[in-house]
Amino acid sequence: MESESTTITTSETFNYPNADVIIRSSAPNKVDFRVHKFILSLSSSFFETMFTLPDASQKAPKTNLPVVDVSEPANTIDLLLRTIYPSIPEPIFDTLNTLRPVLGAALKFKMQAAVVVLRRVLLKPAFLKVNPMKVYALAASYDFEDEAKVASQYTLNLELSTQPLMEDMKTMSAYYYHRLMMMHRRRREAARTLIQTFPPLTPVKSRDGQRPPPPKCTCWDFWNSWKARAEMELIHKPTSNVIFTHDFCYQNSRPDSCSRYNCPNLKILDNLKNSIDAIVFTI
Structure with a gap:
Protein backbone atom coordinates (compact mmCIF):
# COMPACT_ATOMS: atom_id res chain seq x y z
CA MET A 1 0.00 0.00 0.00
CA HIS A 178 41.42 -3.55 -25.99
CA ARG A 179 39.91 -4.46 -29.36
CA LEU A 180 39.42 -0.78 -30.10
CA MET A 181 43.02 0.05 -29.21
CA MET A 182 44.27 -2.82 -31.37
CA MET A 183 42.20 -1.62 -34.31
CA HIS A 184 43.65 1.89 -34.02
CA ARG A 185 47.17 0.47 -33.88
CA ARG A 186 46.67 -1.82 -36.89
CA ARG A 187 45.26 0.97 -38.99
CA ARG A 188 47.98 3.38 -37.92
CA GLU A 189 50.72 0.92 -38.87
CA ALA A 190 49.07 0.11 -42.19
CA ALA A 191 48.77 3.82 -43.05
CA ARG A 192 52.38 4.52 -42.06
CA THR A 193 53.56 1.60 -44.18
CA LEU A 194 51.71 3.01 -47.18
CA ILE A 195 53.32 6.41 -46.68
CA GLN A 196 56.77 4.90 -46.33
CA THR A 197 56.52 2.64 -49.37
CA PHE A 198 54.40 4.75 -51.71
CA PRO A 199 56.14 5.86 -54.96
CA PRO A 200 58.18 8.96 -54.10
CA LEU A 201 57.82 12.30 -55.77
CA THR A 202 59.75 12.84 -58.98
CA PRO A 203 61.15 16.12 -60.34
CA VAL A 204 58.67 18.02 -62.50
CA LYS A 205 59.22 18.17 -66.24
CA SER A 206 58.11 21.11 -68.36
CA ARG A 207 54.81 20.80 -70.16
CA ASP A 208 56.37 20.35 -73.59
CA GLY A 209 58.70 17.70 -72.24
CA GLN A 210 61.67 19.35 -73.94
CA ARG A 211 63.20 21.57 -71.30
CA PRO A 212 64.98 19.93 -68.38
CA PRO A 213 63.36 20.19 -64.95
CA PRO A 214 64.34 23.11 -62.77
CA PRO A 215 67.76 22.40 -61.29
CA LYS A 216 66.65 23.26 -57.74
CA CYS A 217 63.17 21.79 -57.63
CA THR A 218 62.55 20.99 -53.96
CA CYS A 219 59.68 18.51 -54.33
CA TRP A 220 61.79 15.99 -52.45
CA ASP A 221 62.11 18.34 -49.51
CA PHE A 222 58.37 18.93 -49.51
CA TRP A 223 57.63 15.20 -49.64
CA ASN A 224 60.07 14.25 -46.88
CA SER A 225 58.83 16.99 -44.58
CA TRP A 226 55.18 16.08 -45.16
CA LYS A 227 55.88 12.38 -44.67
CA ALA A 228 57.59 12.93 -41.31
CA ARG A 229 54.77 15.13 -40.02
CA ALA A 230 52.10 12.77 -41.37
CA GLU A 231 53.59 9.77 -39.62
CA MET A 232 53.61 11.67 -36.32
CA GLU A 233 50.00 12.76 -36.80
CA LEU A 234 48.93 9.17 -37.48
CA ILE A 235 50.21 8.19 -34.05
CA HIS A 236 47.44 10.31 -32.56
CA LYS A 237 44.66 9.82 -35.12
CA PRO A 238 45.00 6.94 -37.61
CA THR A 239 42.91 8.62 -40.30
CA SER A 240 43.50 10.61 -43.47
CA ASN A 241 41.19 13.42 -42.38
CA VAL A 242 44.01 15.61 -41.04
CA ILE A 243 47.16 14.82 -42.98
CA PHE A 244 45.70 15.62 -46.39
CA THR A 245 44.08 18.91 -45.52
CA HIS A 246 45.38 21.98 -47.34
CA ASP A 247 46.71 23.58 -44.17
CA PHE A 248 48.58 20.46 -43.10
CA CYS A 249 50.11 19.81 -46.53
CA TYR A 250 51.29 23.38 -47.00
CA GLN A 251 52.81 24.05 -43.65
CA ASN A 252 55.93 23.83 -45.81
CA SER A 253 55.86 26.43 -48.57
CA ARG A 254 56.07 25.08 -52.08
CA PRO A 255 59.01 26.30 -54.21
CA ASP A 256 58.54 28.81 -57.00
CA SER A 257 59.95 26.31 -59.46
CA CYS A 258 57.07 23.92 -58.75
CA SER A 259 53.54 25.31 -58.95
CA ARG A 260 51.55 24.27 -55.91
CA TYR A 261 48.38 23.91 -57.97
CA ASN A 262 49.70 22.38 -61.20
CA CYS A 263 52.44 20.10 -59.94
CA PRO A 264 51.75 16.57 -61.26
CA ASN A 265 53.31 15.21 -58.09
CA LEU A 266 50.23 16.30 -56.14
CA LYS A 267 48.37 13.44 -57.80
CA ILE A 268 50.53 11.12 -55.72
CA LEU A 269 49.03 12.65 -52.58
CA ASP A 270 45.54 12.10 -53.97
CA ASN A 271 46.31 8.48 -54.76
CA LEU A 272 47.88 7.97 -51.37
CA LYS A 273 44.83 9.38 -49.60
CA ASN A 274 42.58 7.02 -51.53
CA SER A 275 44.80 4.10 -50.57
CA ILE A 276 44.70 5.02 -46.86
CA ASP A 277 40.94 5.53 -46.96
CA ALA A 278 40.61 2.06 -48.47
CA ILE A 279 42.22 0.45 -45.41
CA VAL A 280 39.52 -1.47 -43.61
CA PHE A 281 40.00 -2.67 -40.06
CA THR A 282 37.26 -3.37 -37.57
CA ILE A 283 37.34 -4.40 -33.95
Missing part, protein backbone atom coordinates in the same frame (compact mmCIF):
# COMPACT_ATOMS: atom_id res chain seq x y z
CA GLU A 2 1.12 3.53 -0.78
CA SER A 3 1.56 5.94 2.12
CA GLU A 4 -0.79 8.88 2.33
CA SER A 5 2.08 11.27 1.59
CA THR A 6 2.89 9.56 -1.71
CA THR A 7 1.71 11.51 -4.74
CA ILE A 8 0.84 9.43 -7.78
CA THR A 9 -0.09 11.10 -11.04
CA THR A 10 -1.43 9.61 -14.25
CA SER A 11 0.24 9.83 -17.64
CA GLU A 12 -1.60 12.11 -20.04
CA THR A 13 -0.62 10.04 -23.08
CA PHE A 14 -1.05 6.55 -21.64
CA ASN A 15 -4.40 6.83 -19.91
CA TYR A 16 -6.62 4.53 -21.91
CA PRO A 17 -10.21 4.16 -20.65
CA ASN A 18 -10.18 0.46 -21.56
CA ALA A 19 -6.79 -0.22 -19.93
CA ASP A 20 -6.53 -3.45 -17.95
CA VAL A 21 -3.19 -2.92 -16.20
CA ILE A 22 -1.19 -0.07 -14.68
CA ILE A 23 2.56 0.27 -15.00
CA ARG A 24 3.74 2.48 -12.14
CA SER A 25 7.11 4.23 -12.42
CA SER A 26 9.54 4.58 -9.55
CA ALA A 27 9.68 7.17 -6.78
CA PRO A 28 9.88 10.01 -6.07
CA ASN A 29 7.64 11.07 -8.97
CA LYS A 30 5.44 8.04 -9.41
CA VAL A 31 3.33 8.02 -12.54
CA ASP A 32 0.63 5.54 -13.52
CA PHE A 33 0.58 4.38 -17.13
CA ARG A 34 -2.83 2.83 -17.82
CA VAL A 35 -2.13 0.44 -20.67
CA HIS A 36 -3.10 -2.92 -22.15
CA LYS A 37 -1.86 -6.38 -21.20
CA PHE A 38 -2.35 -7.52 -24.78
CA ILE A 39 0.11 -4.99 -26.22
CA LEU A 40 2.62 -5.57 -23.43
CA SER A 41 2.39 -9.33 -23.92
CA LEU A 42 2.93 -9.05 -27.67
CA SER A 43 5.91 -6.77 -27.17
CA SER A 44 7.55 -8.39 -24.17
CA SER A 45 8.15 -12.02 -23.25
CA PHE A 46 8.75 -10.74 -19.71
CA PHE A 47 5.21 -9.37 -19.41
CA GLU A 48 3.77 -12.27 -21.38
CA THR A 49 5.03 -14.64 -18.71
CA MET A 50 4.02 -12.32 -15.88
CA PHE A 51 0.42 -12.12 -17.03
CA THR A 52 0.07 -15.90 -17.12
CA LEU A 53 0.88 -16.15 -13.41
CA PRO A 54 -1.70 -15.78 -10.63
CA ASP A 55 -2.41 -12.09 -10.08
CA ALA A 56 -0.89 -11.15 -6.73
CA SER A 57 -0.40 -7.47 -7.51
CA GLN A 58 -1.97 -4.64 -5.60
CA LYS A 59 -5.06 -2.98 -7.03
CA ALA A 60 -5.37 0.68 -7.81
CA PRO A 61 -8.11 2.52 -5.94
CA LYS A 62 -11.19 3.47 -7.95
CA THR A 63 -10.15 1.59 -11.12
CA ASN A 64 -9.34 -1.69 -9.33
CA LEU A 65 -6.71 -2.36 -12.02
CA PRO A 66 -3.65 -4.47 -11.17
CA VAL A 67 -0.51 -2.39 -10.61
CA VAL A 68 2.96 -3.41 -11.76
CA ASP A 69 5.63 -1.39 -9.96
CA VAL A 70 8.86 -0.93 -11.92
CA SER A 71 12.20 0.60 -10.92
CA GLU A 72 12.46 2.89 -13.95
CA PRO A 73 11.53 6.61 -13.77
CA ALA A 74 8.50 7.97 -15.56
CA ASN A 75 10.40 9.48 -18.50
CA THR A 76 12.01 6.13 -19.30
CA ILE A 77 8.70 4.24 -19.17
CA ASP A 78 7.01 6.89 -21.30
CA LEU A 79 9.66 6.62 -24.04
CA LEU A 80 9.64 2.83 -23.86
CA LEU A 81 5.87 2.63 -24.26
CA ARG A 82 6.03 5.04 -27.18
CA THR A 83 8.41 2.59 -28.84
CA ILE A 84 5.97 -0.35 -28.65
CA TYR A 85 2.53 1.26 -28.94
CA PRO A 86 1.22 1.18 -32.54
CA SER A 87 -1.04 4.21 -32.10
CA ILE A 88 1.73 6.47 -30.78
CA PRO A 89 4.52 7.99 -32.93
CA GLU A 90 7.98 6.61 -32.18
CA PRO A 91 9.90 8.75 -29.68
CA ILE A 92 12.66 11.13 -30.71
CA PHE A 93 15.95 10.75 -28.87
CA ASP A 94 18.05 13.89 -28.82
CA THR A 95 20.81 12.58 -26.56
CA LEU A 96 22.51 9.29 -25.80
CA ASN A 97 21.88 9.92 -22.09
CA THR A 98 18.17 9.69 -22.81
CA LEU A 99 18.51 6.64 -25.03
CA ARG A 100 20.57 4.50 -22.67
CA PRO A 101 18.02 3.92 -19.87
CA VAL A 102 15.27 3.19 -22.40
CA LEU A 103 17.48 0.67 -24.16
CA GLY A 104 18.35 -0.88 -20.81
CA ALA A 105 14.66 -1.16 -19.91
CA ALA A 106 13.82 -2.73 -23.27
CA LEU A 107 16.47 -5.38 -22.66
CA LYS A 108 15.32 -5.92 -19.09
CA PHE A 109 11.71 -6.48 -20.14
CA LYS A 110 12.78 -8.56 -23.16
CA MET A 111 11.13 -6.31 -25.71
CA GLN A 112 12.98 -7.60 -28.75
CA ALA A 113 11.23 -5.45 -31.36
CA ALA A 114 11.87 -2.33 -29.28
CA VAL A 115 15.53 -3.31 -28.90
CA VAL A 116 15.87 -3.53 -32.68
CA VAL A 117 14.42 -0.03 -33.07
CA LEU A 118 16.63 1.43 -30.33
CA ARG A 119 19.77 -0.18 -31.75
CA ARG A 120 19.09 1.69 -34.97
CA VAL A 121 18.71 4.91 -32.99
CA LEU A 122 22.08 4.24 -31.37
CA LEU A 123 23.68 4.60 -34.81
CA LYS A 124 22.02 7.93 -35.46
CA PRO A 125 24.49 9.95 -37.62
CA ALA A 126 24.45 12.86 -35.19
CA PHE A 127 25.45 10.57 -32.31
CA LEU A 128 28.25 8.94 -34.30
CA LYS A 129 29.61 12.26 -35.46
CA VAL A 130 29.48 14.13 -32.15
CA ASN A 131 30.33 11.38 -29.66
CA PRO A 132 31.48 8.15 -31.33
CA MET A 133 33.29 6.97 -28.19
CA LYS A 134 30.08 7.13 -26.19
CA VAL A 135 28.22 5.21 -28.90
CA TYR A 136 30.98 2.61 -28.89
CA ALA A 137 30.89 2.34 -25.10
CA LEU A 138 27.13 1.83 -25.10
CA ALA A 139 27.27 -0.77 -27.86
CA ALA A 140 30.09 -2.57 -26.07
CA SER A 141 28.24 -2.48 -22.75
CA TYR A 142 25.33 -4.37 -24.26
CA ASP A 143 27.54 -6.58 -26.43
CA PHE A 144 26.08 -5.14 -29.64
CA GLU A 145 28.80 -6.37 -31.97
CA ASP A 146 27.53 -4.82 -35.22
CA GLU A 147 26.92 -1.40 -33.68
CA ALA A 148 30.32 -1.48 -31.97
CA LYS A 149 32.02 -2.16 -35.31
CA VAL A 150 30.29 0.81 -36.94
CA ALA A 151 31.11 3.14 -34.04
CA SER A 152 34.72 1.98 -33.97
CA GLN A 153 35.28 3.45 -37.43
CA TYR A 154 34.12 6.87 -36.25
CA THR A 155 36.55 6.77 -33.31
CA LEU A 156 39.47 6.88 -35.74
CA ASN A 157 39.18 10.68 -35.63
CA LEU A 158 39.85 10.58 -31.88
CA GLU A 159 43.06 10.29 -29.94
CA LEU A 160 42.13 7.52 -27.50
CA SER A 161 44.74 8.45 -24.92
CA THR A 162 43.22 11.90 -24.42
CA GLN A 163 39.57 10.89 -24.24
CA PRO A 164 37.92 11.86 -20.94
CA LEU A 165 36.47 9.21 -18.68
CA MET A 166 32.73 8.77 -19.01
CA GLU A 167 30.15 6.91 -16.98
CA ASP A 168 29.24 4.75 -19.97
CA MET A 169 32.71 3.22 -19.98
CA LYS A 170 32.13 1.67 -16.53
CA THR A 171 30.07 -1.15 -18.00
CA MET A 172 32.25 -1.62 -21.08
CA SER A 173 34.50 -4.65 -20.78
CA ALA A 174 38.27 -4.44 -21.08
CA TYR A 175 37.87 -6.88 -23.98
CA TYR A 176 36.03 -4.32 -26.09
CA TYR A 177 38.36 -1.47 -25.15
Whole structure:
Protein backbone atom coordinates (compact mmCIF):
# COMPACT_ATOMS: atom_id res chain seq x y z
CA MET A 1 0.00 0.00 0.00
CA GLU A 2 1.12 3.53 -0.78
CA SER A 3 1.56 5.94 2.12
CA GLU A 4 -0.79 8.88 2.33
CA SER A 5 2.08 11.27 1.59
CA THR A 6 2.89 9.56 -1.71
CA THR A 7 1.71 11.51 -4.74
CA ILE A 8 0.84 9.43 -7.78
CA THR A 9 -0.09 11.10 -11.04
CA THR A 10 -1.43 9.61 -14.25
CA SER A 11 0.24 9.83 -17.64
CA GLU A 12 -1.60 12.11 -20.04
CA THR A 13 -0.62 10.04 -23.08
CA PHE A 14 -1.05 6.55 -21.64
CA ASN A 15 -4.40 6.83 -19.91
CA TYR A 16 -6.62 4.53 -21.91
CA PRO A 17 -10.21 4.16 -20.65
CA ASN A 18 -10.18 0.46 -21.56
CA ALA A 19 -6.79 -0.22 -19.93
CA ASP A 20 -6.53 -3.45 -17.95
CA VAL A 21 -3.19 -2.92 -16.20
CA ILE A 22 -1.19 -0.07 -14.68
CA ILE A 23 2.56 0.27 -15.00
CA ARG A 24 3.74 2.48 -12.14
CA SER A 25 7.11 4.23 -12.42
CA SER A 26 9.54 4.58 -9.55
CA ALA A 27 9.68 7.17 -6.78
CA PRO A 28 9.88 10.01 -6.07
CA ASN A 29 7.64 11.07 -8.97
CA LYS A 30 5.44 8.04 -9.41
CA VAL A 31 3.33 8.02 -12.54
CA ASP A 32 0.63 5.54 -13.52
CA PHE A 33 0.58 4.38 -17.13
CA ARG A 34 -2.83 2.83 -17.82
CA VAL A 35 -2.13 0.44 -20.67
CA HIS A 36 -3.10 -2.92 -22.15
CA LYS A 37 -1.86 -6.38 -21.20
CA PHE A 38 -2.35 -7.52 -24.78
CA ILE A 39 0.11 -4.99 -26.22
CA LEU A 40 2.62 -5.57 -23.43
CA SER A 41 2.39 -9.33 -23.92
CA LEU A 42 2.93 -9.05 -27.67
CA SER A 43 5.91 -6.77 -27.17
CA SER A 44 7.55 -8.39 -24.17
CA SER A 45 8.15 -12.02 -23.25
CA PHE A 46 8.75 -10.74 -19.71
CA PHE A 47 5.21 -9.37 -19.41
CA GLU A 48 3.77 -12.27 -21.38
CA THR A 49 5.03 -14.64 -18.71
CA MET A 50 4.02 -12.32 -15.88
CA PHE A 51 0.42 -12.12 -17.03
CA THR A 52 0.07 -15.90 -17.12
CA LEU A 53 0.88 -16.15 -13.41
CA PRO A 54 -1.70 -15.78 -10.63
CA ASP A 55 -2.41 -12.09 -10.08
CA ALA A 56 -0.89 -11.15 -6.73
CA SER A 57 -0.40 -7.47 -7.51
CA GLN A 58 -1.97 -4.64 -5.60
CA LYS A 59 -5.06 -2.98 -7.03
CA ALA A 60 -5.37 0.68 -7.81
CA PRO A 61 -8.11 2.52 -5.94
CA LYS A 62 -11.19 3.47 -7.95
CA THR A 63 -10.15 1.59 -11.12
CA ASN A 64 -9.34 -1.69 -9.33
CA LEU A 65 -6.71 -2.36 -12.02
CA PRO A 66 -3.65 -4.47 -11.17
CA VAL A 67 -0.51 -2.39 -10.61
CA VAL A 68 2.96 -3.41 -11.76
CA ASP A 69 5.63 -1.39 -9.96
CA VAL A 70 8.86 -0.93 -11.92
CA SER A 71 12.20 0.60 -10.92
CA GLU A 72 12.46 2.89 -13.95
CA PRO A 73 11.53 6.61 -13.77
CA ALA A 74 8.50 7.97 -15.56
CA ASN A 75 10.40 9.48 -18.50
CA THR A 76 12.01 6.13 -19.30
CA ILE A 77 8.70 4.24 -19.17
CA ASP A 78 7.01 6.89 -21.30
CA LEU A 79 9.66 6.62 -24.04
CA LEU A 80 9.64 2.83 -23.86
CA LEU A 81 5.87 2.63 -24.26
CA ARG A 82 6.03 5.04 -27.18
CA THR A 83 8.41 2.59 -28.84
CA ILE A 84 5.97 -0.35 -28.65
CA TYR A 85 2.53 1.26 -28.94
CA PRO A 86 1.22 1.18 -32.54
CA SER A 87 -1.04 4.21 -32.10
CA ILE A 88 1.73 6.47 -30.78
CA PRO A 89 4.52 7.99 -32.93
CA GLU A 90 7.98 6.61 -32.18
CA PRO A 91 9.90 8.75 -29.68
CA ILE A 92 12.66 11.13 -30.71
CA PHE A 93 15.95 10.75 -28.87
CA ASP A 94 18.05 13.89 -28.82
CA THR A 95 20.81 12.58 -26.56
CA LEU A 96 22.51 9.29 -25.80
CA ASN A 97 21.88 9.92 -22.09
CA THR A 98 18.17 9.69 -22.81
CA LEU A 99 18.51 6.64 -25.03
CA ARG A 100 20.57 4.50 -22.67
CA PRO A 101 18.02 3.92 -19.87
CA VAL A 102 15.27 3.19 -22.40
CA LEU A 103 17.48 0.67 -24.16
CA GLY A 104 18.35 -0.88 -20.81
CA ALA A 105 14.66 -1.16 -19.91
CA ALA A 106 13.82 -2.73 -23.27
CA LEU A 107 16.47 -5.38 -22.66
CA LYS A 108 15.32 -5.92 -19.09
CA PHE A 109 11.71 -6.48 -20.14
CA LYS A 110 12.78 -8.56 -23.16
CA MET A 111 11.13 -6.31 -25.71
CA GLN A 112 12.98 -7.60 -28.75
CA ALA A 113 11.23 -5.45 -31.36
CA ALA A 114 11.87 -2.33 -29.28
CA VAL A 115 15.53 -3.31 -28.90
CA VAL A 116 15.87 -3.53 -32.68
CA VAL A 117 14.42 -0.03 -33.07
CA LEU A 118 16.63 1.43 -30.33
CA ARG A 119 19.77 -0.18 -31.75
CA ARG A 120 19.09 1.69 -34.97
CA VAL A 121 18.71 4.91 -32.99
CA LEU A 122 22.08 4.24 -31.37
CA LEU A 123 23.68 4.60 -34.81
CA LYS A 124 22.02 7.93 -35.46
CA PRO A 125 24.49 9.95 -37.62
CA ALA A 126 24.45 12.86 -35.19
CA PHE A 127 25.45 10.57 -32.31
CA LEU A 128 28.25 8.94 -34.30
CA LYS A 129 29.61 12.26 -35.46
CA VAL A 130 29.48 14.13 -32.15
CA ASN A 131 30.33 11.38 -29.66
CA PRO A 132 31.48 8.15 -31.33
CA MET A 133 33.29 6.97 -28.19
CA LYS A 134 30.08 7.13 -26.19
CA VAL A 135 28.22 5.21 -28.90
CA TYR A 136 30.98 2.61 -28.89
CA ALA A 137 30.89 2.34 -25.10
CA LEU A 138 27.13 1.83 -25.10
CA ALA A 139 27.27 -0.77 -27.86
CA ALA A 140 30.09 -2.57 -26.07
CA SER A 141 28.24 -2.48 -22.75
CA TYR A 142 25.33 -4.37 -24.26
CA ASP A 143 27.54 -6.58 -26.43
CA PHE A 144 26.08 -5.14 -29.64
CA GLU A 145 28.80 -6.37 -31.97
CA ASP A 146 27.53 -4.82 -35.22
CA GLU A 147 26.92 -1.40 -33.68
CA ALA A 148 30.32 -1.48 -31.97
CA LYS A 149 32.02 -2.16 -35.31
CA VAL A 150 30.29 0.81 -36.94
CA ALA A 151 31.11 3.14 -34.04
CA SER A 152 34.72 1.98 -33.97
CA GLN A 153 35.28 3.45 -37.43
CA TYR A 154 34.12 6.87 -36.25
CA THR A 155 36.55 6.77 -33.31
CA LEU A 156 39.47 6.88 -35.74
CA ASN A 157 39.18 10.68 -35.63
CA LEU A 158 39.85 10.58 -31.88
CA GLU A 159 43.06 10.29 -29.94
CA LEU A 160 42.13 7.52 -27.50
CA SER A 161 44.74 8.45 -24.92
CA THR A 162 43.22 11.90 -24.42
CA GLN A 163 39.57 10.89 -24.24
CA PRO A 164 37.92 11.86 -20.94
CA LEU A 165 36.47 9.21 -18.68
CA MET A 166 32.73 8.77 -19.01
CA GLU A 167 30.15 6.91 -16.98
CA ASP A 168 29.24 4.75 -19.97
CA MET A 169 32.71 3.22 -19.98
CA LYS A 170 32.13 1.67 -16.53
CA THR A 171 30.07 -1.15 -18.00
CA MET A 172 32.25 -1.62 -21.08
CA SER A 173 34.50 -4.65 -20.78
CA ALA A 174 38.27 -4.44 -21.08
CA TYR A 175 37.87 -6.88 -23.98
CA TYR A 176 36.03 -4.32 -26.09
CA TYR A 177 38.36 -1.47 -25.15
CA HIS A 178 41.42 -3.55 -25.99
CA ARG A 179 39.91 -4.46 -29.36
CA LEU A 180 39.42 -0.78 -30.10
CA MET A 181 43.02 0.05 -29.21
CA MET A 182 44.27 -2.82 -31.37
CA MET A 183 42.20 -1.62 -34.31
CA HIS A 184 43.65 1.89 -34.02
CA ARG A 185 47.17 0.47 -33.88
CA ARG A 186 46.67 -1.82 -36.89
CA ARG A 187 45.26 0.97 -38.99
CA ARG A 188 47.98 3.38 -37.92
CA GLU A 189 50.72 0.92 -38.87
CA ALA A 190 49.07 0.11 -42.19
CA ALA A 191 48.77 3.82 -43.05
CA ARG A 192 52.38 4.52 -42.06
CA THR A 193 53.56 1.60 -44.18
CA LEU A 194 51.71 3.01 -47.18
CA ILE A 195 53.32 6.41 -46.68
CA GLN A 196 56.77 4.90 -46.33
CA THR A 197 56.52 2.64 -49.37
CA PHE A 198 54.40 4.75 -51.71
CA PRO A 199 56.14 5.86 -54.96
CA PRO A 200 58.18 8.96 -54.10
CA LEU A 201 57.82 12.30 -55.77
CA THR A 202 59.75 12.84 -58.98
CA PRO A 203 61.15 16.12 -60.34
CA VAL A 204 58.67 18.02 -62.50
CA LYS A 205 59.22 18.17 -66.24
CA SER A 206 58.11 21.11 -68.36
CA ARG A 207 54.81 20.80 -70.16
CA ASP A 208 56.37 20.35 -73.59
CA GLY A 209 58.70 17.70 -72.24
CA GLN A 210 61.67 19.35 -73.94
CA ARG A 211 63.20 21.57 -71.30
CA PRO A 212 64.98 19.93 -68.38
CA PRO A 213 63.36 20.19 -64.95
CA PRO A 214 64.34 23.11 -62.77
CA PRO A 215 67.76 22.40 -61.29
CA LYS A 216 66.65 23.26 -57.74
CA CYS A 217 63.17 21.79 -57.63
CA THR A 218 62.55 20.99 -53.96
CA CYS A 219 59.68 18.51 -54.33
CA TRP A 220 61.79 15.99 -52.45
CA ASP A 221 62.11 18.34 -49.51
CA PHE A 222 58.37 18.93 -49.51
CA TRP A 223 57.63 15.20 -49.64
CA ASN A 224 60.07 14.25 -46.88
CA SER A 225 58.83 16.99 -44.58
CA TRP A 226 55.18 16.08 -45.16
CA LYS A 227 55.88 12.38 -44.67
CA ALA A 228 57.59 12.93 -41.31
CA ARG A 229 54.77 15.13 -40.02
CA ALA A 230 52.10 12.77 -41.37
CA GLU A 231 53.59 9.77 -39.62
CA MET A 232 53.61 11.67 -36.32
CA GLU A 233 50.00 12.76 -36.80
CA LEU A 234 48.93 9.17 -37.48
CA ILE A 235 50.21 8.19 -34.05
CA HIS A 236 47.44 10.31 -32.56
CA LYS A 237 44.66 9.82 -35.12
CA PRO A 238 45.00 6.94 -37.61
CA THR A 239 42.91 8.62 -40.30
CA SER A 240 43.50 10.61 -43.47
CA ASN A 241 41.19 13.42 -42.38
CA VAL A 242 44.01 15.61 -41.04
CA ILE A 243 47.16 14.82 -42.98
CA PHE A 244 45.70 15.62 -46.39
CA THR A 245 44.08 18.91 -45.52
CA HIS A 246 45.38 21.98 -47.34
CA ASP A 247 46.71 23.58 -44.17
CA PHE A 248 48.58 20.46 -43.10
CA CYS A 249 50.11 19.81 -46.53
CA TYR A 250 51.29 23.38 -47.00
CA GLN A 251 52.81 24.05 -43.65
CA ASN A 252 55.93 23.83 -45.81
CA SER A 253 55.86 26.43 -48.57
CA ARG A 254 56.07 25.08 -52.08
CA PRO A 255 59.01 26.30 -54.21
CA ASP A 256 58.54 28.81 -57.00
CA SER A 257 59.95 26.31 -59.46
CA CYS A 258 57.07 23.92 -58.75
CA SER A 259 53.54 25.31 -58.95
CA ARG A 260 51.55 24.27 -55.91
CA TYR A 261 48.38 23.91 -57.97
CA ASN A 262 49.70 22.38 -61.20
CA CYS A 263 52.44 20.10 -59.94
CA PRO A 264 51.75 16.57 -61.26
CA ASN A 265 53.31 15.21 -58.09
CA LEU A 266 50.23 16.30 -56.14
CA LYS A 267 48.37 13.44 -57.80
CA ILE A 268 50.53 11.12 -55.72
CA LEU A 269 49.03 12.65 -52.58
CA ASP A 270 45.54 12.10 -53.97
CA ASN A 271 46.31 8.48 -54.76
CA LEU A 272 47.88 7.97 -51.37
CA LYS A 273 44.83 9.38 -49.60
CA ASN A 274 42.58 7.02 -51.53
CA SER A 275 44.80 4.10 -50.57
CA ILE A 276 44.70 5.02 -46.86
CA ASP A 277 40.94 5.53 -46.96
CA ALA A 278 40.61 2.06 -48.47
CA ILE A 279 42.22 0.45 -45.41
CA VAL A 280 39.52 -1.47 -43.61
CA PHE A 281 40.00 -2.67 -40.06
CA THR A 282 37.26 -3.37 -37.57
CA ILE A 283 37.34 -4.40 -33.95
